[in-house]
Amino acid sequence: MSSSDLVVVGILGVVVIGLSLGLSPQLFAVCQDEEHAQVSGVPVRLYSILIAILAAVTITVAMRTVGLLLVSALMVVPVAASQQLTGSFRTTHLAAILIGLIAAVGGLVTSYQIETQPGPTIVLVALVIFALASVAAAIRSRGNARRHRVEAT
Incomplete structure (x- = not known):
């Protein structure tokens, strides 16, 4: 570019x-x-x-x-990651924008540092963020379930 x-x-x-x-x-x-x-x-x-x-x-x-083939992943993954972490439209919207920006800038910096193509690197950074968000959501969900069980007894 x-x-x-x-x-x-x-x-x-x-x-x-x-x-x-x-x-x-x-x-x-x-x-x-x-x-x-x-x-x-x-x-x-x-x-x-x-x-x-x-x-x-x-x-x-x-x-x-x-690139053409990675566009759909870049449009979907930040929203999917933000849905793991948020509960309302507004916070999901803001988090998706932030995650997309972090993935884009992080992917560009990383691709420059390790000399890879920027497109796939950006998408990989977005997927790492999604994985981390999924783990965080699972931990939060497990903590909420445990808390509900303690309150019920």
């Missing part, structure tokens, strides 16, 4: 993150229940188009960075 590619990726990343965070309540309403959102006065069609555009921009940027 050239330095101009990095600038474009950075700008588009900031725009996508800014819009998704700034419009989080409206996007949540449209994603959860379009009919309820429409009755509540949310312009569903506008936000549905915006979601499609944000997804297209994200996929385009990701294709340029990690």
Whole structure:
């Protein structure tokens, strides 16, 4: 990637993150229940188009960075990892963004240090984060189950 590619990726990343965070309540309403959102006065069609555009921009940027085949993993794994750790839409959304950023930056730094392709390295970092989140969720779940058993006796 050239330095101009990095600038474009950075700008588009900031725009996508800014819009998704700034419009989080409206996007949540449209994603959860379009009919309820429409009755509540949310312009569903506008936000549905915006979601499609944000997804297209994200996929385009990701294709340029990690390659076509790894895009789906990079879009799914951070969300799956954040779902292991959080309970609400908002915290899952924020955690997925943070995990994606950590995976991207960590993968780029790691690939530079060990001289590997950046795309697969980014996805491997994301998968390691997912594995750690899964272990943390299992430990938390086991602790909650143990606590409930103690309270029941």
